[in-house]
Amino acid sequence: MERVVGDFRDLLRSPEIDLGGAALAVARIEHPELSIESSLAALDDLAARSGVTKTGGGRPALDRLREFLFGEEGFRGNADDYYDPCNSCLNDVLERRLGIPITLSVLAMEVGRRVGLEIVGIGLPGHFCVGSRVGDELLVLDPFGGGRVLERAEAEAIVARAVGRAVKLTDTHFAPTPKPQIVVRMLRNLETIYARREDWAKALAVIDRLLVVDSGVPAHLRDRGTVLVKLGDL
Numbered sequence: 001m002e003r004v005v006g007d008f009r010d011l012l013r014s015p016e017i018d019l020g021g022a023a024l025a026v027a028r029i030e031h032p033e034l035s036i037e038s039s040l041a042a043l044d045d046l047a048a049r050s051g052v053t054k055t056g057g058g059r060p061a062l063d064r065l066r067e068f069l070f071g072e073e074g075f076r077g078n079a080d081d082y083y084d085p086c087n088s089c090l091n092d093v094l095e096r097r098l099g100i101p102i103t104l105s106v107l108a109m110e111v112g113r114r115v116g117l118e119i120v121g122i123g124l125p126g127h128f129c130v131g132s133r134v135g136d137e138l139l140v141l142d143p144f145g146g147g148r149v150l151e152r153a154e155a156e157a158i159v160a161r162a163v164g165r166a167v168k169l170t171d172t173h174f175a176p177t178p179k180p181q182i183v184v185r186m187l188r189n190l191e192t193i194y195a196r197r198e199d200w201a202k203a204l205a206v207i208d209r210l211l212v213v214d215s216g217v218p219a220h221l222r223d224r225g226t227v228l229v230k231l232g233d234l
Helices: 002-012 019-027 036-049 058-072 089-096 102-115 151-161 180-195 200-213 216-231
Strands: 120-124 127-134 137-142 148-150
Touching: 002 019, 002 137, 002 200, 019 036, 019 089, 019 102, 019 148, 019 180, 036 089, 036 102, 058 102, 058 127, 058 137, 089 102, 102 120, 102 127, 102 180, 120 151, 120 180, 127 151, 137 151, 148 151, 200 216
Parallel strands: none
Antiparallel strands: 120 127, 127 137, 137 148
């Protein structure tokens, strides 16, 4: 376990984090024998087949990527079984074409990066989406909703449903989420899922990784102690 967590630490210390690789390292909590290289190759294959590079860039390139991933390839949100841990594992998303907002967003970001599109993560309250700047305009896309372009009012409606109250979104809400914080959000999702399932061994594995990427948060140490009690190790 120490070696696995050490490898995770090394991955996140890279000057430019490989988000796809980091997401797949997170997925190893659920799938310890996962071949990260095979899943990265699947991302490469999607990029190669997308046809985005033939569009000349700009809005046509972004629209082509949306059509390819969420139309032709059939990636979609798993609203029927949202808390299935497989939805949080990028390898499973690639295989099943089902995910939650953050893993579908990572998919779009990573395929986009491979075809020369700058797509950033946007961590709205209770919902994760992506954005890409076309000229002076930031286009906000909802991968969980089929890759549709969101107007601000639509984004506010999605957030209101997610958090149970109205939230007035400002430009700050649409600022790019740093890659380490995307990894943190993925881990926190899995921590919640494993706690709901009382799978304390996997919850502990999540927290150990949170302590690597988000070490300044005392709550992680508290949560680790709670989980160790559940496991009978304290």
